[in-house]
Amino acid sequence: MSNTVALVGNPNCGKTTLFNVLTGSRYSVGNWPGVTVEKKEGKINDDLTLVDLPGIYSLTPYSKDEEIAEEFLLSDRSDLIVNIVDATNLERNLYLTSQLIETGKPVVLALNMIDELDIAGANIDYAKLSELIGVPVVPISALKEQGIQPLIYRIKSGIRHPKKVKWHYSGEIEKYIVDAQKKIEKESIVYKNYPSRFLAIKHLENDHEVNEVVSYYDQSQLIELENKIVADRYEHIRLIIEKTFFSERKFLDDSVSDKIDSVLTNKWFGIPIFAFVMYLVFQFTFSIGNIFLDIIDGFFSDVIIPGVINTLTSLGIAEWMVSMIGEGIFGGVGAVLTFLPNIIFLFIAIAILEDSGYMSRVAFILDRGLKKIGLSGKAFIPMVVGFGCNIPGIMATRTLRSETDRKISILVNPFMSCGARLPVYVLFVNAFFLKNKALVTYSLYMLGIVIAILMALIFKKTIFKGSTEVFMIELPRYRMPSVKNVYLKVWEQGKAYVQKAGSIILAASVILWFVLNLGPTGMTDMQNSYGAMIGQFISPIFRPLGFGDWAASLSLLTGIVAKEVVISNMAIIYGLGSSVAEAALEGSVEGFAPTLGAAFNQVSAYAFMVFVLLYTPCVATLAVVKREMNSYKWMWFQMFYQFVVAWIVAFLVYQVGSILFL
Numbered sequence: 001m002s003n004t005v006a007l008v009g010n011p012n013c014g015k016t017t018l019f020n021v022l023t024g025s026r027y028s029v030g031n032w033p034g035v036t037v038e039k040k041e042g043k044i045n046d047d048l049t050l051v052d053l054p055g056i057y058s059l060t061p062y063s064k065d066e067e068i069a070e071e072f073l074l075s076d077r078s079d080l081i082v083n084i085v086d087a088t089n090l091e092r093n094l095y096l097t098s099q100l101i102e103t104g105k106p107v108v109l110a111l112n113m114i115d116e117l118d119i120a121g122a123n124i125d126y127a128k129l130s131e132l133i134g135v136p137v138v139p140i141s142a143l144k145e146q147g148i149q150p151l152i153y154r155i156k157s158g159i160r161h162p163k164k165v166k167w168h169y170s171g172e173i174e175k176y177i178v179d180a181q182k183k184i185e186k187e188s189i190v191y192k193n194y195p196s197r198f199l200a201i202k203h204l205e206n207d208h209e210v211n212e213v214v215s216y217y218d219q220s221q222l223i224e225l226e227n228k229i230v231a232d233r234y235e236h237i238r239l240i241i242e243k244t245f246f247s248e249r250k251f252l253d254d255s256v257s258d259k260i261d262s263v264l265t266n267k268w269f270g271i272p273i274f275a276f277v278m279y280l281v282f283q284f285t286f287s288i289g290n291i292f293l294d295i296i297d298g299f300f301s302d303v304i305i306p307g308v309i310n311t312l313t314s315l316g317i318a319e320w321m322v323s324m325i326g327e328g329i330f331g332g333v334g335a336v337l338t339f340l341p342n343i344i345f346l347f348i349a350i351a352i353l354e355d356s357g358y359m360s361r362v363a364f365i366l367d368r369g370l371k372k373i374g375l376s377g378k379a380f381i382p383m384v385v386g387f388g389c390n391i392p393g394i395m396a397t398r399t400l401r402s403e404t405d406r407k408i409s410i411l412v413n414p415f416m417s418c419g420a421r422l423p424v425y426v427l428f429v430n431a432f433f434l435k436n437k438a439l440v441t442y443s444l445y446m447l448g449i450v451i452a453i454l455m456a457l458i459f460k461k462t463i464f465k466g467s468t469e470v471f472m473i474e475l476p477r478y479r480m481p482s483v484k485n486v487y488l489k490v491w492e493q494g495k496a497y498v499q500k501a502g503s504i505i506l507a508a509s510v511i512l513w514f515v516l517n518l519g520p521t522g523m524t525d526m527q528n529s530y531g532a533m534i535g536q537f538i539s540p541i542f543r544p545l546g547f548g549d550w551a552a553s554l555s556l557l558t559g560i561v562a563k564e565v566v567i568s569n570m571a572i573i574y575g576l577g578s579s580v581a582e583a584a585l586e587g588s589v590e591g592f593a594p595t596l597g598a599a600f601n602q603v604s605a606y607a608f609m610v611f612v613l614l615y616t617p618c619v620a621t622l623a624v625v626k627r628e629m630n631s632y633k634w635m636w637f638q639m640f641y642q643f644v645v646a647w648i649v650a651f652l653v654y655q656v657g658s659i660l661f662l
Helices: 015-023 064-073 090-102 114-120 126-133 148-160 171-186 196-204 219-244 255-264 270-314 319-337 340-356 358-371 377-386 390-399 403-415 419-432 434-461 483-502 504-517 530-545 550-558 564-574 589-596 602-614 619-629 632-661
Strands: 003-009 040-045 048-052 080-086 107-112 122-124 137-139 245-247
Touching: 003 015, 003 064, 003 090, 003 148, 015 040, 015 048, 015 148, 064 390, 080 090, 080 148, 090 107, 090 126, 090 196, 090 219, 107 126, 107 148, 114 122, 126 137, 126 219, 137 148, 171 196, 171 219, 196 219, 219 245, 255 270, 255 358, 270 319, 270 340, 270 358, 270 419, 270 434, 319 504, 340 358, 340 419, 340 483, 358 377, 358 434, 377 390, 377 403, 377 434, 390 403, 390 619, 403 434, 403 619, 403 632, 419 434, 419 564, 419 589, 419 602, 434 602, 434 632, 504 530, 530 550, 530 602, 530 632, 550 564, 550 602, 602 632, 619 632
Parallel strands: 003 048, 003 080, 080 107, 107 137
Antiparallel strands: 040 048, 122 245
16 A cells, blocks of 8 residues: 655755655756645655645645645645755744644654754754654755655654644643634534644634634634734744754854845846846857757758668658658757757756756845836746746746736746747847847847736736735755756756657658648649748738748747747758758858848848747647636637737837848
8 A cells, every 4th residue: 555745845945855865756956935836746665655745834825836735735645744844944944844743644854954054063952853843853965865764764654653743832822722623523513624623723823714614713813813823833933943953153154145145136236137147148058059059950961861861762762751751850850959059058057046046036136126017026936937948937826825916927927938949049149140149149038028027017007906915035045056956957958848859849840841842733842832822821910020931930830839840840941951952051050041041131030039039839838828827718818919919029129120220
């Protein structure tokens, strides 16, 4: 029989790191709150299933991720709770511990980051801590994989010999709890899966949902009791810490973090520093990534594709089949994989910023500006996640407590330039903006942020009027980025990109080849194909934007499947993926310029990139919007409103740019 263990803790306490160590998984880990936004499952061994729940501060849910955690903990699906606690911040973490004990489930306390205690010259009396709390305490370092076997032993022991304990309250509070519990049991009140004692405490804490079924005290009494319970918990925690935590200093040494924050979170310098940091990110992405880009590009163009075509031809394969495989499959997929180095180095740079703790500071410094448009700084966190992929970015909005803020964040998140759009930028900046490629790409990412903020302001003033969520975020200590954590992030995101190339883009490339080689009369040249007919039909829409030829129009239409498809389709349509079909490539990305130059100039090329940045997100993102908003209406709204916004902005870019620069 398999037992289920719930892994619970405050945001940014090391839960996902521990989950990866215990299960051998490779989930993303970050040094900021909100990394885990839904429960994840993995096996410790054949008889233990571990569930990693979203980070929460208490069992009073205000957001979607907190609801997920509470619902699971109080269900019959969990046999034991592993409460992972940041050893360097006991007071805040033990508040959740007190509530977990109240669920009536067996609890094991995993005291994490003990390596940081040693560095700070502090120590904890683990045996005394266990005695005072009443549950097993296991010191660990999830990052360094210390204390893992003793923790597994305690988990198994806790399941075999479950021990239920009560959190200590003062006599006055305990009397209220017992009285309420007796009344609940006498009247046989059942609410969700709450144990009677837990339900009584929830009532005394003035839980609004619970108060709909339990009403022994009036509102004024409940407010007073709620404050007393909170104060009582913290007083007990203070006494526990006083008897178990010892340090040469009153607090752990945060002086270095404070000095860094005095500059990075400065009200005047914080945002300019962030802008400069992002510029360096793109400079790094291109200066290093392009070294490998040309190598891969030449490998596909000069070796793989000619080799495949020659081999198939020598085997007597039909000419159309040779063309489909060589130019359609290898040309399309190869064109996308060519840009993998740039994407990998972008992911590396962002992962380092996240793991260092800097991104939490960015949310903090942007709070002042976002508050003016009706959002909190916490809404920026899903936006940053969206730089990797809009899908987890939209899911990360679950950490927002305000439903209004959450809906707005979902609707504007796809304006964040995901990794799938980067190949389009790399292609065009190398063809048209070679001397300023980092600056031009940087401007696109910044434009995406600006448009997202403007649209959020419009939504807040029109269809989503309401109060703004109060911004509260824990600023984690600065840490040297972990090579393992960075690797895991980059591996997951890079793997997803390659999997797209091997699935969605492969299928799209084959379909597009047929569309471009079939017409009303059968096999035909590209100009008379069904693809050309479709492209010519929709091209008037894009003509005022500067790229009204059928090839560019068709590429954009198919890009709704996945943004990477824009490049693979352009490679097929223009012959850019095959040295046989297009000698202009010459094994170098710069060789795209002669081919694309017939359809674009610098202004229209930039307008094209702006349109790709802003227009309708991919179908996978639209599906997540539908799921998170629980409405097809909002999915269709997302699909069409972004297209309109993209058209307007690209139109302005092209028309104004043509006046100024052409």
